[in-house]
Amino acid sequence: MPIKYVFVLRFLGMLLLSLPLSAQAAVAIQHWQTTHGARVYFVESRELPMLDVAVDFPAGSARDPAGKSGLAQLTHGLLDQGAGGLSDTTIAHRLADVGAVLSGRFDRDRAGVTLRTLSSATEKNKALDILAQVLQRPDFPQAVVKREKQRLIASIREAEADPGEVASKAFYRALYGTHPYARDEAGDPAAIARLTRGDLQAFYRMHYSAPNAVISMMGDITRAEAEAIAQRLAAGLSHAAPVPALPKPAQAATSDTRIAHPSTQSHVLVGVVGMARNAPDFFPLFVGNYVLGGGGFDSRLMREVRDKRGYAYSAYSYFMPMTEAGPFQLGLQTKLEQTDDALKVAQDTLRQFIAEGPSEAELIQAKSNLTGGFPLRIDSNKKILDYLSVIGFYNLPLDYLDTWVDRVNAVDVAAVRQAFARRIDPARLVTVVVGAGSAR
Amino acid sequence: MRSLWAIGLALLLGSAQASLTDVTLDNGMRVIVKEDRRAPVMVSQVWYRAGSMDEFNGTTGVAHVLEHMMFKGTQTVPPGEFSKRIAAAGGRENAFTSRDYTAYFQQMQKDRLELAMQLEADRMANLVISDELFAKEIQVVMEERRLRTDDQPQSVLYERLMATAYQAHPYRRPIIGWMDDLSSMTAQDARDWYARWYAPNNATLVVAGDVKADEVVALARKYFGVLPKRALPERKTQAEPPQLGEKRIVVKAPAQLPYLLMAWHAPKLKDWAQDIEPYALQILAGVLSGNDSARLQKTLVKTQQIAVNASAGYDPVARGPAMFMIDATPAAGKSVAALERAIRAEIARIQREGISDAELARVKAQVIAADVYQQDSLFYQAMQLGDYVIAGLPPEALAGRVDKLRAVTASEVQAVAQKWLQDERVNVAELDPQPLNAPARRAAVPGVRHAN
Numbered sequence: 001m002p003i004k005y006v007f008v009l010r011f012l013g014m015l016l017l018s019l020p021l022s023a024q025a026a027v028a029i030q031h032w033q034t035t036h037g038a039r040v041y042f043v044e045s046r047e048l049p050m051l052d053v054a055v056d057f058p059a060g061s062a063r064d065p066a067g068k069s070g071l072a073q074l075t076h077g078l079l080d081q082g083a084g085g086l087s088d089t090t091i092a093h094r095l096a097d098v099g100a101v102l103s104g105r106f107d108r109d110r111a112g113v114t115l116r117t118l119s120s121a122t123e124k125n126k127a128l129d130i131l132a133q134v135l136q137r138p139d140f141p142q143a144v145v146k147r148e149k150q151r152l153i154a155s156i157r158e159a160e161a162d163p164g165e166v167a168s169k170a171f172y173r174a175l176y177g178t179h180p181y182a183r184d185e186a187g188d189p190a191a192i193a194r195l196t197r198g199d200l201q202a203f204y205r206m207h208y209s210a211p212n213a214v215i216s217m218m219g220d221i222t223r224a225e226a227e228a229i230a231q232r233l234a235a236g237l238s239h240a241a242p243v244p245a246l247p248k249p250a251q252a253a254t255s256d257t258r259i260a261h262p263s264t265q266s267h268v269l270v271g272v273v274g275m276a277r278n279a280p281d282f283f284p285l286f287v288g289n290y291v292l293g294g295g296g297f298d299s300r301l302m303r304e305v306r307d308k309r310g311y312a313y314s315a316y317s318y319f320m321p322m323t324e325a326g327p328f329q330l331g332l333q334t335k336l337e338q339t340d341d342a343l344k345v346a347q348d349t350l351r352q353f354i355a356e357g358p359s360e361a362e363l364i365q366a367k368s369n370l371t372g373g374f375p376l377r378i379d380s381n382k383k384i385l386d387y388l389s390v391i392g393f394y395n396l397p398l399d400y401l402d403t404w405v406d407r408v409n410a411v412d413v414a415a416v417r418q419a420f421a422r423r424i425d426p427a428r429l430v431t432v433v434v435g436a437g438s439a440r
Numbered sequence: 441m442r443s444l445w446a447i448g449l450a451l452l453l454g455s456a457q458a459s460l461t462d463v464t465l466d467n468g469m470r471v472i473v474k475e476d477r478r479a480p481v482m483v484s485q486v487w488y489r490a491g492s493m494d495e496f497n498g499t500t501g502v503a504h505v506l507e508h509m510m511f512k513g514t515q516t517v518p519p520g521e522f523s524k525r526i527a528a529a530g531g532r533e534n535a536f537t538s539r540d541y542t543a544y545f546q547q548m549q550k551d552r553l554e555l556a557m558q559l560e561a562d563r564m565a566n567l568v569i570s571d572e573l574f575a576k577e578i579q580v581v582m583e584e585r586r587l588r589t590d591d592q593p594q595s596v597l598y599e600r601l602m603a604t605a606y607q608a609h610p611y612r613r614p615i616i617g618w619m620d621d622l623s624s625m626t627a628q629d630a631r632d633w634y635a636r637w638y639a640p641n642n643a644t645l646v647v648a649g650d651v652k653a654d655e656v657v658a659l660a661r662k663y664f665g666v667l668p669k670r671a672l673p674e675r676k677t678q679a680e681p682p683q684l685g686e687k688r689i690v691v692k693a694p695a696q697l698p699y700l701l702m703a704w705h706a707p708k709l710k711d712w713a714q715d716i717e718p719y720a721l722q723i724l725a726g727v728l729s730g731n732d733s734a735r736l737q738k739t740l741v742k743t744q745q746i747a748v749n750a751s752a753g754y755d756p757v758a759r760g761p762a763m764f765m766i767d768a769t770p771a772a773g774k775s776v777a778a779l780e781r782a783i784r785a786e787i788a789r790i791q792r793e794g795i796s797d798a799e800l801a802r803v804k805a806q807v808i809a810a811d812v813y814q815q816d817s818l819f820y821q822a823m824q825l826g827d828y829v830i831a832g833l834p835p836e837a838l839a840g841r842v843d844k845l846r847a848v849t850a851s852e853v854q855a856v857a858q859k860w861l862q863d864e865r866v867n868v869a870e871l872d873p874q875p876l877n878a879p880a881r882r883a884a885v886p887g888v889r890h891a892n
Contacts, residue, residue, distance in 0.1 A: 047478050050812055080732070088742060092733035096802045099809020118809050147745055150772060154697060154748040158769065160876060161593055161695040262694040262876055263591040265583065297511070297523040307520065310579030313587055333587050365528055372530020375549050379479035380816045 027378055027401055029388065030223060036210035038234035041388040042217045042226045045381060051119045051219035052385045053128075055135055055233060056105075056112035056393050058243045058323070059207035061187065062180035070152065070187020071195055075140075075203045076104055076111040077148055082141045084133035091130055100127035102134070108181055109323045110393055111207075114385070119220035128229060135208065136236030140200045153189045164333070166259060167267040167434040174257050174430045175273055175327055179249040209240035214392035218385040246324045249273050252430050259434045266339040266435030267331070270346060272424050274328030277321040277394040281419040283407045285319050288416035290366035291358040292350070293317025293330060298365055304349045305332055311342040317350070323394070328424060336435050343433070351426045357417030371405045460825075460835055461653035467669040468641025471660045472825055472835065473653040476818055482649025483819050484556045485545040486564070487826040489644075490637035492617075493539045493610040493760050494675070499625060501617015502633045504537040505581055509630050510544065511535075512573045514566040519573060522559050529555055539611055540759040541830045547819065550650040554659055557645075561663035564643065567634055574627035582623070585616045593693040593871055597701055601869035604689050605703050609680040611760050639670040644829050648822040680705065680761055687867045695873035697748075698776045701767045702783065703867045706754060706860045708762035712837030712844070718756035719844045720852040721764060721860065726803035727795050727853065728752035728766070728786070735786055735799075736766070746774045746782050757831045764860060776870045787861050794854035807845045 030042045061072045080102055081088040095102050100117040113135060117127035159165040169184050176182035215230045251273050275285055286294075293301035293316045305315035312332040320326035330350060334342040358366070378384050391400055461473040492503050513519035526533045531548040546556040589595045599614045606612035617625075645664065647656045683705060709718040729736045729751040736750040750768035770779045814820055828838050 048812060048815055050816070089733035089738055092731045092737075093798075093802065096731035096734075097798075097805055099805045099807075101809075101813070116813060118812060123809070147742070150745075151741075151748045154769065154772060157696040161693075161697075161873075163591055260877070262874075264586045265591055295527065297520065298527050303520075306580055307576070310576035311583070313580055313584035334583060335586060365524070369527040369530055372528075372549065373532060374530070375479060375481050376530075376532060376547055379481045379818065382816055 027384055027387075029391070029398055029401065030226075031398055032227070032230075034210065034215075034231050034234040036234040036237065036239070038210045038213040038215055038230065038237070039392055040215045040217070040226070040230040041392045042223065042230075043384055043388065044221065044223065044226070045218060045384075046220050048381065049119045049220055050116065050381070051124060051217065051221055052114065052116050052381050053131065053229070053233075054112055054114040054216040054385055054389045055131075056110050056214045056216070056389050057208050057212050058109065058393075059111035059203070059212070060107050060109045061183055061185040062108045062246055062323075063203075063207060063243065064180070064183060064187065065203075068191055068195060068199060069183045070189075070192035071199055071203050072111060072207075073106060073185060073187050074145075074148060074152055074192065074195060075200045075207075076106050077152065078140050078144065078200060079104070079113060079138045080134045081144045081148060082139040084137035085139065086130075086133060088144060091134065094130055095127060098123040098126045100130070102127075102131065106185065108185055112389065128232070132233055132236060135233060138204060140197050140204070142197055145195075145197050145200065149192055149195060152186060153192055156184075156186050156189055156192075159186075163261045163263040163265065163267045163434045166261060167269050167331075167432050170257055170259055170434065171269040171271065171329065171430065171432045172327070174255050174432060175252050175271060176249055177252060179324075180246060181249060181322070181324070181326070205238050206240050207243060208237060210234045210237040211239065211242045213237060214389060216385055216388035216392055218381045218388060249325050251425075251428065254428045254430065256431045257433070259432070260437060261434045263435050264335060265333045266336055266433050267333050268339065268343050268346065269329060269331045269432045270343075270350070270429050271327050271329040272429060273325045274319045274423060275321055276325045277323065277390075278396070279321070279325075281415075281422070282321065284411050284415040284419035285423065287363070287366050287370065287408055287411040288358060288420055289317055289319055290370065291362045291416075292353045292420075295366060295369065298362075298369065300349050300353060301330065301332075301346060304345050305342060309342075309345065311338060311345065315346065321394075336437065339433060339435060343431070347426075347429070350424070350429075354420045354424055354426055357413050357420065360413060363411070363413055363416065367408055367411070370408050374405055459653070460839075461657065462835055463657055465640065465661060465665045467665060467667060469660070469664050469667075470644040470829065471657055471664075472644065472646045472829065473651065473656045474646075474648040474821060474825065475651060475653055476648055476815075476821070477650045479818070480550050480650050481547065481818065482550045482553055482647060482651050483545060483547045483822050484553055484560070485543055485646045485822050485826055486560050487541050487543045487644045487646065487830055488637055489540075489642050489759075489830055490542055490633075491538050491540040491759075492613055492615040494637065495610065495613065495617075497613075498621060499617075499629045499633075500613045500621045501581065501615070502625060502629050503542055504616055505578060505622070505625060506630045506633045507535045507537045507542050507544075508577050508581060509569050509574065509634075510563055510567060512570070512577065513568050514562050515568060516566065517559065517562055522563065525555065525559065531556070537615055539615060541826070543826060545819075545822075553647065553651060553656065557659050557663045561667065564638055564640065564664070565667050567638070569627050569631050569634065571627045574630060578622060578625055581616070582619065585619060585622065589614065589616060590619070593691070593695040593873070594699050596693055597691045597699060597869050597871045600689055600691050601701055601703060601867060604687055604869070605683075605705070605763070605867035606680055606761075609678055609760055611680075636673055639672065640664055640667045641669045642672055644826060646822045646826045646829075648818050648825070683865050683867075685864050689869050690872050691869060692872045692874050694876045695871060696876065697769055698873055699767070699769050699871035700776050700779055700783075701869045702765065702780070704764045704861050704865045706762045706764040707756070708758050708760075709756040709831070709833060709837070712833055712840060716848075716852055717856050717860075718762070719841075720848050720856040721754050722756065722845060723800065723803050723848045724790070724853050724857055725752045725754045725764070726806060727790070727799050730803050730806055735790075736768070736783070739786055740768065740779070740782055744782060745771055746779050747771055750783070757827055757833065759831055780868065784863070787857060790854060790857045791861070795850050797850065800848070800850050800853070804846050804848075807842060811842050
């Protein structure tokens with residue numbers, strides 16, 4: 001898309017995958033449950049005349065039933081395409097008429113809807129009316145189901161030209177085998193083609209229930225008003241019981257997948273099954289990974305792969321904390337003829353880090369950046385809203401914010417070394433390479 | 441709804457509130473400060489009025505290459521040390537190059553501005569570009585080109601369309617540069633670029649956040665104010681001659697779906713207080729694709745189901761000429777030609793019948809709300825200021841834009857559609873997908889994979 005051409009950035013910033021939060025800058029989180037069992041997280045902020053609301057459900061692609069890969073994604077995508085008797089066009093126009101922005105977010109764990117609106121009464125009430133309809137009464141009109149199935153399949157097909165997408169999908173398949181995380185978020189075109197309106201309705205009723213809901217709010221409303229909004233949003237949801245726990249993923253056997261693709265670069269991914277969001281060694285892994293591949297130009301991977309050798313524009317590693325253990329992933333992209341050299345440098349860097357851990361100086365640098373940069377993590381309503389959702393969805397303690405800096409500071413070299421050695425067995429790495437030829 | 445419209449929406453955001461300080465130091469460097477005390481943080485950005493449009497043939501991409509080299513050390517700060525010091529202070533930093541400018545930024549706690557300024561001022565004057573580090577970094581940039589352009593068929597299409605739509609104006613060249621130019625670029629090319637453009641009188645400092653304007657200006661005087669002013673090369677206009685008929689290219693590249701991109705030359709914002717057309721064109725983009733059931737989405741995606749995606753965009757804030765663009769992906773079994781006809785029919789309908797009052801009011805409501813929402817991002821507020829200043833527009837243009845957009849009438853929108861979205865002004869690019877499993881093309885001539 002043209003828009004990406006507005007700038008050429010110096011490097012691809014690390015994704016904010018772990019959403020850490022912290023202490024001193026008191027974000028006063030209020031928490032309660034609605035009478036229907038929805039959990040609510042609220043921060044009052046009167047500085048800007050606006051309100052952000054997010055409602056999340058454990059309705060990500062890991063919840064796709066067998067043979068129906070894509071059902072979760074399609075259900076989520078259909079929520080605002082006809083609800084409560086309002087057409088997709090009426091919904092879009094009513095939101096735009098008051099300047100409200102309704103967005104969705106979707107991954108393997110989570111399906112969510114976010115609303116940003118002005119906090120002036122008329123605009124806010126109209127926007128919340130639409131949000132309630134979309135959450136509580138999606139119609140899944142037959143003709144729209146048919147249309148959106150085609151669009152979802154088209155987006156999957158379009159992504160097949162992107163070697164990075166191809167690599168990512170293959171990586172999850174190799175890492176997770178028969179676990180639900182193995183399936184692609186967008187689904188399988190053949191399975192999507194078979195989905196029916198009844199499938200969507202059943203999935204919706206089972207997953208988009210009040211006991212499954214996490215409601216986050218941030219902005220220009222009072223506690224009393226927040227309670228009323230949460231009550232109203234939860235009231236019309238089904239009462240379906242909380243979803244069962246996902247199975248625990250097994251550690252994958254080592255593998256090396258090579259996929260041909262007509263690209264000028266190879267996309268290389270290396271990893272193992274990593275950690276869950278509530279893992280006890282979250283902080284040693286998170287802080288340690290800053291040194292390995294999460295800290296941009298402070299990281300060893302960037303130094304070894306990019307700075308010293310010019311092999312790649314982007315070289316990184318991260319733990320993706322999920323409901324169950326998400327991947328530890330190391331990645332780079334390099335021109336075809338130097339694929340094996342770059343892969344070897346990355347593997348060696350990883351092995352050495354696991355064997356030796358970070359140096360004292362590296363760890364100090366990592367902690368300085370993470371703790372010193374804490375205020376930047378909560379400097380907007382949007383960022384705080386996202387943190388509320390993560391705390392709620394993953395059942396993190398309410399004092400998570402207050403203890404974060406201390407927990408980062410408490411990490412020492414030994415803790416990092418032990419955590420990495422426990423989590424990553426260099427003899428059991430899963431490797432995926434996508435690029436022309438795929439020769440070794 | 442995301443892609444092209446995002447450009448339009450981004451530009452619909454202008455904040456009239458919060459105090460603004462705008463001063464020029466004795467050496468010609470401009471300093472703009474926006475105080476915003478919502479969080480104890482600040483962003484500091486240095487903008488150089490030198491982007492890919494200032495390059496010469498044979499060394500395309502050098503603006504961006506120099507951006508990379510700016511992190512490779514000065515006479516007193518060793519390579520890599522800039523990033524390390526900012527990181528140690530809890531900062532985030534990056535840089536970006538566009539057609540119009542190169543900009544560098546740091547986001548940090550509010551009390552760490554001095555460190556950012558000290559380091560930025562140092563590399564404004566004292567950069568060292570070694571042959572050895574250049575040789576590594578140019579490889580990194582070529583990998584960046586492969587990653588972001590050569591292996592992304594829609595990016596290739598965009599690059600080739602720009603090279604076609606502009607025949608004289610330097611916007612015809614890709615920001616990242618042609619691969620062959622990167623291959624033959626030398627450290628001296630980067631040094632020449634630095635010597636030509638990196639001077640205080642070609643730079644603007646924008647600081648936003650929980651800072652005091654007088655303190656920021658004092659720091660700017662201390663660190664940047666001591667750098668000598670230098671003579672800058674004369675900038676010539678290089679105006680694009682009028683387009684004399686439709687232009688059309690086909691790009692064949694491995695992909696699964698076709699893709700269509702249409703572009704019309706359009707006016708940019710020059711006199712923000714008097715101009716009408718740039719504001720009317722922004723409203724037009726909103727009418728076409730400003731919400732999930734705006735005209736393109738409703739007609740092409742939902743009703744006719746001839747497209748799976750369609751959007752429009754227009755950016756009037758630029759040093760060079762502007763364009764109005766529409767992009768779309770055809771639905772399965774539909775041809776690009778049919779999709780193009782449908783898009784033209786939608787344009788013709790507006791040219792013939794105009795837009796409704798409801799549509800106009802809807803786009804304006806979005807403009808007003810977006811003006812509030814953008815205050816949630818400090819970084820974005822600073823970005824807008826830099827963007828305007830680089831384009832030669834005063835900060836008042838930003839402050840006044842919401843009112844200007846609110847004043848647009850339905851007949852003005854119809855008039856700009858008639859005047860600017862004409863068939864003889866259109867540039868059309870079609871992605872003709874080739875099999876993904878065909879024998880690998882070869883890299884003897886890296887990056888070349890089109891036919892137009």
